[in-house]
Amino acid sequence: MTKSGLLKLTSKLVGIRSEYPNEQEIGMFLLLYLKKAGFEVLTQNISRRRFNILATKGQGKKAVMFYGHLDTVPLSKKSEWETNPFKLTKKDGKLYGLGASDMKGGIAAFLEATKNTNTYVKIFLAVDEENISEGAWKAVQKKSDFFKDVVLVISAEPNLGNGLNSLATGRTGRSLYEINFVGKPEHIIRYRNAVDAIEKLVNFGSVLYSKREKMFKSHTSVAQLRKVEGESVGMSVCGEAKAEVEVLLDHEDSVKNVLAILRSLTKEEVKVKPRKTPYLEGYKFDKFPYQEEIVGVIRKYTGRKIKLYTRKSVGDDNVLATLKIPIITWGADGGNEHKPNEYIESDSLVVLTKMYQEFLHSI
Structure with a gap:
């Protein structure tokens, strides 16, 4: 690994715009890069001009796989970028740039680390992570053979302030629910004869917020009202209102049991909000392959004890976890992800790359 090569590659990736759903250009660049680096490369079409990349280098019975996503969030508040x-x-x-931390720097790190390795290694690069994980879902559903000999997945997502000595061995899930509140409209002067749908919604919200810290199996699961709608017509009491509930759910909770809990809070209709891909369930791996080797590498390069934690966010890691293959999030220090002036720390990126490289050499 050379620092100049790492920074040059990171610069090239940041310079290629890839806000979803426009990942084609960066995908083509990485497709050629991996082939030149000695990988056998397959693509998986997701939709027009959008494809996943599945790459393999070396041979063996047990592969380590690095994961990255090709897309970034859309550019917003351009005037606030310095x-x-x-x-x-x-x-x-x-190092400032859109996607520098999330997660083009991480991709550059494992590409540099695997360039000269003799270890049996795979790379999975997906589209649509910043949207609904359509790329990852289609890969696990349609390309399951690619993952069959993978024993450990390393996600190069940023560590979000937890430090280079941290590994996320679990993540929360996320799901959305819709509730329709039906009232009985009357002229406002006769409100005592009416049933106010907005009042029903407000009462539900009050109950939800008063119980949300204790109503789930896990104390780390949490709910909030994400969206509310309701309007009276003319001088009438409101006859219909709607609410959307968002839940971050720990691995001890599921979409199904959360639905049952929400239904216990109201007599109104509650249903899971439809979407194109499944909602992401939480997961946690208490142990993972090569744990001793990774602990040793982290201690050597950071001088600190390893910190294992559950990450309170969702992403393609959740999708890959459905394969029941242990997955760890091991990324660099950075900041301002999903907002102006995103950055990755240069020294952290270099150290992360060295740790990846030494880990691969150790196995």
Whole structure:
């Protein structure tokens, strides 16, 4: 690994715009890059001009797989960026650019680390992570053979302030629910004869917020009202209102049991909000292959004890976890993900790459 090569690759990736659903250009670049690096490369079409990349290098019975996503969130609040979001800019030890931390820096790290390795390794690069994980879902459903000999997945997602000595061995899930509140409209002067749908919604919200810290199996699961709608017509009491509930659910809770809990709070209709891909369930792996080797590498390069934690966010990691293959999130230090002035710390990116490289050498 060379620092200049790592930074040059990161700069190239940041310079290729890939806000979903526009991942084709970066996909083509990485397709050629992996082939030149000696990988056998397959693509999986997801939709027009969108494809996953599945790459393999070496042979063996047990593969380690690195994961990354090709897309970034859309550029927003461009006027608040202090640098060009599509040109990697170094300032005070930080590398600024859209996707630098989430997660083009991480992709560059494992591409550099695997360039000269003799270890049996695979790479999975997916589209649509910042949307509904359509790429990851189609891969696990239609390309399951690719993952059959993978014993450990390493996601290079950023560590979100937890430090280079941290590994996320679990994540929360996320699901959305819709509730329709039906009232009985009357002229406002006769409100005592009416049933106010907005009042029903407000009462439900009050109950939800008063119980949300104790109503789930896990104390880390949490719910909130994400969206509310309701309006009276003319001078009438409101006859219909709607609410959307968002739940971050720990691995001890499921979409099914959360639905039952929400239904216990109201007599109104509650249903899971439809979407194209399944909702993401939480997961947690208490142990994972090569744990001793990874602990040793982290201690050597950071001088700190390893920290295992559950990450309170969702992503393609949740989808890959449905394969029942242990997955760890092992990424660099950075900041401002999903907002202006996103950055990854230069030294952290270099150290992460060295740790990946030494880990692969150790196995």
